[in-house]
Amino acid sequence: MSKIYKKHFSVYNFEKLENWLNQMADDGLTLSSVESVGFSITGNRNGKYEFIETKKGEYKFRVLLLDKPHIYYDSHKQINFVSGTGAECVGYYNRFAIFRQKTEDGDFNLYSDNNSQIKFVSILLKSLIAYAISYFILWILTIILLLPASHFVVEIDIILLSLLFLGFETYFIVGIIKMAKKLKKLKQEATLFE
């Protein structure tokens, strides 16, 4: 018997996704497939997660944050490389590739040192900053285009669009702050340990 969940995880909340998958696996529901479905308000795809009943804690899950969105050829090279080391790829969407391994096979991690974590958090941080700047520019251009035609309906449109863009910017700024804090912590640790 399978159970299906549709959920959205922000790209900077990949650890939440991983924790959720492992919690479900510990409770006896193991992810068997994942695909993208629908769109979130930020334009990213939502995930459709299918779980099957298994022994509690049978599998351990790890989420690989792809260097680029999964539509790029390089991302498939990245997925194939990790698959070739023994981890089983359950599926991928947006910038997430989800891998699993049987708990009895021992430790399962995708990153074993600070430097590689610093690298992928830096890539993610740069993407979030680029998105925040792009949406901000779009917001300003929209206002500039609408402003000359000043009547009531247009003024309402400007207010509504501004609220929408404010929502987008808040989403990205929260992500930027989270990833900047994580990066700072990793770099501090890296001054002492690899």
Added chain:
Amino acid sequence: MPNQALTEAVYYILLSLIKPMHGYGIMQNVETLSNGRVKLAAGTLYGAINTLLDKKFIVALSSGADSRKKEYQITEMGKQVLLAEISRLRELLENGTNILGE
């Protein structure tokens, strides 16, 4: 060659690639060489391999259709880097031994 220390992971990856090896083989070999102390994770290894390819310390060997079995091997430049690192480690060990007297 710039006077920079290699990370432990990169040191062992280069050492493993004296002979051609694929990703999983590198992970296993590094764990064996370090008596289980150094366990490379796949994501870390992927990033390190790409960096080493960019710096031309290693080359990718032709693997046919299955890219999961792509093998890599160290280059002459990579060997020079490895030798410089071994020299650096010897200096660290000698200084430590002389000062601590063990």
